[in-house]
Amino acid sequence: MPALPLDEAGKYVAGAYLVFLTLVLIYVAIMAAKVARIQRELGELADLAEGRPDDNPPGADAGAQENARGEAEGKVLERERSSREELV
Amino acid sequence: MKVPSLRDNAIAAALVLCAGFALVFFYAPLDADQGFIQKIFYLHVPLAICSLAGFVIGGIFAIAHLRTDKAIYDVRSYVAIHLSVIFGVGVLITGSIWAHASWGKWWVWDEPTLVSFLIVFLLYATYYPLRYAIEDRDRQARYASVFAITAGAFVPLNFVAVRMAQSLVHPRVFATANGGLPGSMMLTFLVCLAGMALLWIALVRFELAAKAASASLSRLRRALEGEEYAPQSGSRIAPRVPSSATSPS
Numbered sequence: 070m071p072a073l074p075l076d077e078a079g080k081y082v083a084g085a086y087l088v089f090l091t092l093v094l095i096y097v098a099i100m101a102a103k104v105a106r107i108q109r110e111l112g113e114l115a116d117l118a119e120g121r122p123d124d125n126p127p128g129a130d131a132g133a134q135e136n137a138r139g140e141a142e143g144k145v146l147e148r149e150r151s152s153r154e155e156l157v
Numbered sequence: 158m159k160v161p162s163l164r165d166n167a168i169a170a171a172l173v174l175c176a177g178f179a180l181v182f183f184y185a186p187l188d189a190d191q192g193f194i195q196k197i198f199y200l201h202v203p204l205a206i207c208s209l210a211g212f213v214i215g216g217i218f219a220i221a222h223l224r225t226d227k228a229i230y231d232v233r234s235y236v237a238i239h240l241s242v243i244f245g246v247g248v249l250i251t252g253s254i255w256a257h258a259s260w261g262k263w264w265v266w267d268e269p270t271l272v273s274f275l276i277v278f279l280l281y282a283t284y285y286p287l288r289y290a291i292e293d294r295d296r297q298a299r300y301a302s303v304f305a306i307t308a309g310a311f312v313p314l315n316f317v318a319v320r321m322a323q324s325l326v327h328p329r330v331f332a333t334a335n336g337g338l339p340g341s342m343m344l345t346f347l348v349c350l351a352g353m354a355l356l357w358i359a360l361v362r363f364e365l366a367a368k369a370a371s372a373s374l375s376r377l378r379r380a381l382e383g384e385e386y387a388p389q390s391g392s393r394i395a396p397r398v399p400s401s402a403t404s405p406s
Contacts, residue, residue, distance in 0.1 A: 077258075078192055078193035078194040078258060079193060081194055081197065081254050081255070081257070081258035082193060082194060082196045082197055084254050085197045085200055085201065085250075085251040085254045085255065086178070086200060088247065088250045088251060088254070089200055089204070089247055089251065092243065092246065092247050092250075093356070096243060096360065100363060100364065100367055103367050103371070104367055104370070107367070107370050107371055107374055110374055110378070111374060111377075114374070114377055114378055114381060117381055117382070118381060
């Protein structure tokens with residue numbers, strides 16, 4: 070079969086590359102939505118953790134509470150980071 | 158050796174793919190036989206190679222899972238197969254576009270290369286119902302690994318069988334009677350292949366990282382809210398991310 074003229078072949082070539090781009094974009098959009106949901110839930114958990122009565126004993130010093138919370142968050146983040154690195 | 162970060166991986170994939178596509182349209186010569194339509198092969202063939210290689214890699218991870226019983230290999234096997242199925246969709250669509258431009262038909266049933274790839278694709282499409290059909294997560298992981306190994310072994314066998322078959326119409330990129338692609342086309346093709354492989358790796362790592370974050374979140378929520386918490390999101394098909402993956406080591 071003779072080669073298609075450039076103007077006609079161009080539509081097919083553009084279509085193929087657009088299909089690839091669309092596939093990648095759809096996948097990335099779905100994954101971005103998942104990551105956004107994880108971030109939202111993480112925010113909810115942070116709110117939940119900050120509102121827990123155990124974390125705010127009546128006699129505790131506010132600065133000490135802040136330090137303890139920061140330390141705990143740091144540990145959690147460090148654990149999350151190391152686990153992600155291990156998995157990837 | 159230091160493994161590059163996911164961000165570096167993604168940037169490298171984007172740069173190499175863009176360079177490859179630039180070579181396709183501004184450097185690689187027009188094919189004497191097919192003309193401009195041959196440019197589709199610089200996309201279609203790397204997609205197919207990465208997809209098939211991904212299926213084999215999924216099988217290798219499945220072997221590691223059965224040997225070590227570590228759930229992390231099941232997750233890796235699942236993600237590798239998942240990405241390869243997505244790439245397989247791209248292979249089928251871009252192949253059909255080329256077929257319509259070149260042969261005047263979207264699909265040809267008497268061409269072994271097309272039909273064999275479709276068989277492999279449909280075989281892996283059953284991977285999801287297989288996982289979904291088994292409730293027990295450990296059994297699900299074991300059965301999925303056995304499937305991934307068997308299907309992964311089928312991929313190279315299938316490839317060899319198709320090569321041995323007498324193909325009448327499907328062009329060969331490598332090792333034709335005239336010695337294969339000329340240098341400029343081969344360089345372009347290899348850059349595109351490298352970019353596609355980097356993209357596959359980046360997407361696999363992205364999905365693994367998202368799964369790890371999601372699993373950690375579920376554990377955090379369970380720890381904070383107690384045992385009454387039941388995860389509302391996440392399907393049963395997706396493998397369980399191991400607790401060892403989120404514990405400090």
